[in-house]
Amino acid sequence: MSPVFFHVDLDAFFASVEQHDNPSYRGKPVIVGGLPGDRRAVVSTASYEARAYGVHSAMPLATAVSLCPHAIFLRGRYKRYEEVSRQIMTIFQEFSPTIIQMSIDEAFLDMTGTERLFGASPDVARKIKEKVKQETGLTVSIGISSSMYVAKIASGLQKPDGLTIVPDGSETNFMLSLPLNKLWGIGSKTQKKLEGSGFFSTKDIYLKSLPLLQNLFGNNTGTFLYEAVRGNKELKFGTEAKNHSISAEQTYDFDLTDRYAIDTALMELSLHVSYRMHHENVRSNTLALKIRYEDFTTVSVQETSDFPIANADEMFHRCQRLFSKKYIQGRGIRLLGVSCENTQSKTSPEQHGLFDFENSAKKNKLEEAICKLQEKHPEISVSKARLLR
DNA sequence: TCTGGGGTCCTAGGACCC
């Protein structure tokens, strides 16, 4: 028996939530991402009414304002979106014991062998759409295939409120009917590269041998392309330990040049990352710093030490060292980012530095306490004195 | 029009070890 996968994708999620919660927004262009005049903002989600004006995700907000000045602009209510997302994921769980959530607004459902329980795939898909609509007022688009990769692409083809079924056995034909830019995992850079080598369609790729593709694009990309255009691409979702990371970054309205402002920013980011590490009960030995200069060139430095980063204070000092190592004096900074890579669960055995262990442990406890306090009373802002301007 | 924030994965080169 072939497997059956649904890929379910919410339509213009953030904008749709706003239109649902606020009926006066319905039928009008809604743009979530920022207010007109916000510096350095981008479009997070545009409603379909706004897309008709050419507005799309990741577009600079200023561009969206000029394309569609009469749109309703919103900064976004992410807590609310998470709440609705949880509600919808719960609905999915009623239909499949195995769901893989891909992001806040999409998930795979393994529907293999559920026919007897719920009925034929198209009927179940319609039931899911109905139930989501009923309980949240939102529409979803669904792709159905024996391959998760194909289902993912299928769900995007008939948005919004779409249902695209790729019958078992027709995966390759389906893939060969698509333009290159529909391939999931092929972005604009790779597409340019493909075109540079004379590949303009999935068929052009299909006609070449695996060794030739590997030769042209490297082992990995070559194999990916070969499998993808056949609809054979397997998506692996390892439950095994992966390299996770926790990061925070901030684009500043105006470039930073002053060292005091930079240090304050680094401390803010360190606190943010550190609290999240406490919250998720993980630690990390690797700290990475990202600097984006005013001309958008981006550099990074990272450092792995023998012992985990003990607390926000230590993270801040490590950040300062990395910063001094990399920063080109005099250049304006538009973004700073701090990231802990390769995080490990705190339940796994820890190696302590012999040195200053007790002191670190105390700071750790303090920060954990602050973390808990902040969770309990989010209205209280607990922060380093320096951050209180 | 002037480019968010949070992630993951891949590549290529260097260090180091046997």
Add this chain to the structure above:
DNA sequence: TCTGGGGTCCTAGGACCC
């Protein structure tokens, strides 16, 4: 004396996704 080959870890940068 002018130098192998494999494995692993680390780093910087880049591509991609939502």
